[in-house]
Amino acid sequence: MSLKLSLHTKPDVPLEADVICPDKLNGVNETAIAALTVFHGNDQTALGDFFTVKGQCDGEIQLEGDLANVKHLGSEMTIGKMIIEGDVGQHLGACMSGGEIVVEGNAHDWVAPEMTGGKITIKGNAGHLIGSAYRGSPIGMQGGEIIIHGDVKNETGNTMRGGLIAIGGNTGDFTGVNMLAGTIIVLGEMGIRNGASMKRGTIISMHHAPMIPTFSYVCTYNPTYLRMYLSYIRKLGMEVSDEQINGNYKRWIGDAIELNKGEILLYANE
Amino acid sequence: MAATLRIVNGKLYDPINNIDGKVQDICIEDGRIVDSVSDDATRIDAQGMVVMPGGVDIHCHIAGPKVNAARKLQPEDHRRDPHPGTPFTRSGTGGTVPSTFATGYRYATLGYTTAMEAAVTPIGARHTLEEFHDTPIIDKGFYVLLGNNIFLQNLLREGRKEEFRQAVAWWVNSTKAYTVKLVNPGGDEPWKGKKNSNVSNIDEKFDGLSPRQIIEAFITTVNDMGFPHPAHIHCNNLGHSGNYKTTLETMRTAGDQRAHLAHIQFHSYGGELGKNPDSKAAEIIEYVNTHPNITCDVGQVMFGKATIMTADAPLAYVLRGLTNSKWVNVDTECESGCGILPFSYQEHIYMHTLQWAIGLELFLMSKDPWRVILSTDHPNGGSFMLYPKLIKLLMDRGFRQEEISRVNQKAIAKTALNDLDREYTLYEITIITRAGPAKALGLKHKGHLGPGADADITIYDEMDDKEMMFNAPRYVIKSGKAIIANHEFCGDHDGKILHITPAYDEKIEEVVQPFFENYYTIEFDNYAVSDSYLHDHEIVPTANDR
Numbered sequence: 071m072s073l074k075l076s077l078h079t080k081p082d083v084p085l086e087a088d089v090i091c092p093d094k095l096n097g098v099n100e101t102a103i104a105a106l107t108v109f110h111g112n113d114q115t116a117l118g119d120f121f122t123v124k125g126q127c128d129g130e131i132q133l134e135g136d137l138a139n140v141k142h143l144g145s146e147m148t149i150g151k152m153i154i155e156g157d158v159g160q161h162l163g164a165c166m167s168g169g170e171i172v173v174e175g176n177a178h179d180w181v182a183p184e185m186t187g188g189k190i191t192i193k194g195n196a197g198h199l200i201g202s203a204y205r206g207s208p209i210g211m212q213g214g215e216i217i218i219h220g221d222v223k224n225e226t227g228n229t230m231r232g233g234l235i236a237i238g239g240n241t242g243d244f245t246g247v248n249m250l251a252g253t254i255i256v257l258g259e260m261g262i263r264n265g266a267s268m269k270r271g272t273i274i275s276m277h278h279a280p281m282i283p284t285f286s287y288v289c290t291y292n293p294t295y296l297r298m299y300l301s302y303i304r305k306l307g308m309e310v311s312d313e314q315i316n317g318n319y320k321r322w323i324g325d326a327i328e329l330n331k332g333e334i335l336l337y338a339n340e
Numbered sequence: 341m342a343a344t345l346r347i348v349n350g351k352l353y354d355p356i357n358n359i360d361g362k363v364q365d366i367c368i369e370d371g372r373i374v375d376s377v378s379d380d381a382t383r384i385d386a387q388g389m390v391v392m393p394g395g396v397d398i399h400c401h402i403a404g405p406k407v408n409a410a411r412k413l414q415p416e417d418h419r420r421d422p423h424p425g426t427p428f429t430r431s432g433t434g435g436t437v438p439s440t441f442a443t444g445y446r447y448a449t450l451g452y453t454t455a456m457e458a459a460v461t462p463i464g465a466r467h468t469l470e471e472f473h474d475t476p477i478i479d480k481g482f483y484v485l486l487g488n489n490i491f492l493q494n495l496l497r498e499g500r501k502e503e504f505r506q507a508v509a510w511w512v513n514s515t516k517a518y519t520v521k522l523v524n525p526g527g528d529e530p531w532k533g534k535k536n537s538n539v540s541n542i543d544e545k546f547d548g549l550s551p552r553q554i555i556e557a558f559i560t561t562v563n564d565m566g567f568p569h570p571a572h573i574h575c576n577n578l579g580h581s582g583n584y585k586t587t588l589e590t591m592r593t594a595g596d597q598r599a600h601l602a603h604i605q606f607h608s609y610g611g612e613l614g615k616n617p618d619s620k621a622a623e624i625i626e627y628v629n630t631h632p633n634i635t636c637d638v639g640q641v642m643f644g645k646a647t648i649m650t651a652d653a654p655l656a657y658v659l660r661g662l663t664n665s666k667w668v669n670v671d672t673e674c675e676s677g678c679g680i681l682p683f684s685y686q687e688h689i690y691m692h693t694l695q696w697a698i699g700l701e702l703f704l705m706s707k708d709p710w711r712v713i714l715s716t717d718h719p720n721g722g723s724f725m726l727y728p729k730l731i732k733l734l735m736d737r738g739f740r741q742e743e744i745s746r747v748n749q750k751a752i753a754k755t756a757l758n759d760l761d762r763e764y765t766l767y768e769i770t771i772i773t774r775a776g777p778a779k780a781l782g783l784k785h786k787g788h789l790g791p792g793a794d795a796d797i798t799i800y801d802e803m804d805d806k807e808m809m810f811n812a813p814r815y816v817i818k819s820g821k822a823i824i825a826n827h828e829f830c831g832d833h834d835g836k837i838l839h840i841t842p843a844y845d846e847k848i849e850e851v852v853q854p855f856f857e858n859y860y861t862i863e864f865d866n867y868a869v870s871d872s873y874l875h876d877h878e879i880v881p882t883a884n885d886r
Contacts, residue, residue: 204415204416204419205415205416206413206414206415206416206417206419207416208416208665
């Protein structure tokens, strides 16, 4: 039987609920879970003040209600699964290293910062700084997958060094800024200044995108490896056409102010 | 806690009064140690415990514009080390550069009750005093950077010695400093203005003025005016191979006058410039041992995270090329320079191990613990939170051997560390962490437990593991008030500012003012820091005041 947490009182200010994570709730009984500490602003309160707790966690947690103001869900998660029925707040799956999180609604900023493993799927849209480094950190996301079916905002994959971010919709500005390695696929359009300061790594988009002057065009070619990635995300339910899987891509390299070893691939048969 | 207090049954370590582990009572009244108190005084039973004066840090970087820039540069450092509040204390953030409140509290949790910020630009004095106001528990003061001051250098070039002297006194008064600090004297200006150049030895002239002339002028001036602590000198060529010659020359420049050399570990390297250094600890410490006018602090390097934070801007510029990590240059527009970068000392790296070993060599070959003082140049060589581990390295030969076996052996082979069997005693540790720095600073009420002393007292459980012992004092008493009891905070305290007010001829303002009007962005009348920034403070008298 899985654990079900239903929001009965909407928090007025963000609720810091990093205790909601399979690692911390496995095998804990209902009363003990309801008594766990969460921070409502700077007030220390109990989880039960906001959530109705039902069942016991055997590796899976289901969450219901408008969680747009509930932060840090699944922080440092290593194992298990969380299914979130509605929207969710900032810092979802921060620093997670394993397990899976599925969000049926939209997510806020900072989805899975500094993630090292595991998988996050968001059916709706998400905010800024997906899979990024926290401010000051030298390394962002290092592994795992973030699959977002809708649109996202700025600085997707800031300073990421590994793993896959796939966006079904559009991204804002600075997609892949400071990127060290890893892969970002954007099926929609990207904003401006994509790949600024990137050292290595790959950013792929299915549309034309404005390039900054420190990127240079190399060639138009048919990257074999990309078929694997695109077929894989199509299997996950994203809209990828056969033409895109087999198509040609313009290859740009940059950022020349760094190592000049990053690449941006733009679908050429648009 | 009542104003009177009696500590009974504790083993006292009080080198200034020649007490070495004797069981004796201490009586406290109104923040001072006294001969006796009435029988109804609150008692602390220190049975099985060691009683020492509160620690005194003679050289650290804990407040001011550059420290704040280092905080801003490293948000990741704070995120991983929150400092929660208690019913008596406020919260903050830790890391290698803790927030102001956390700095005060963390010093207290080691038993330190006084710390001196070692480098503040004159124009940053106001900011530093503001931060001091938010740095609780400890008493504190700062050294004002004057070694790269264009106006003072011009006076020296023109041979206007008396005006130089008056101007130094005016600057110390205007900033509420404790003494003057020289950092790479004469080296920052060419670096700022002449395409990254620096001076390579202390006789190299820049615009007709050599570092030696600057050093000599400051040492003489400070001694003539009888500052309680002499000129505090960070020599030229810090960190460069072969710099021990510069260090020896700097000490020779002092002649038989008092001078304090900061973090000499960083200045004890042999070898050729541009190549890997070797150890010249023996030469440096030999000079210190035989010259009682010199005091120094070691600036030990500890493995792990550190933050390079120095007014030696050219040095930070060189280091940023090695780490490839973020760095920042600040205070360049001020009467000094500054560079900051995050750093990590690693056991397997030759240079880092050599630095670690040279520091230990200096400690272990020192013949006069009163003049070779414990410091890590926090946060440059490592956080002050690593002092307990450093104390264990000095007191426990077995532990030291274990640590030596884990580090770069090529570097160890270049030092005499394997042959040094010395173990510091508790008495000697009390000297290098309390009595010695208090004496070198001229703080007559600190570093001892005799009647009249400030009641800054630390009580440790006596343990075999000295790191554990010095990490967790059972009681810390500041100015007669219990701050920590049974390892928990039980009180708070503001701490006071220590500064000096050397006499000067007010006519010097007429000489300084035109320079301000021509070049400064701040009005002369707004420059001097007003007394309202001092809050609780103590003017430490100069020899000439007495």
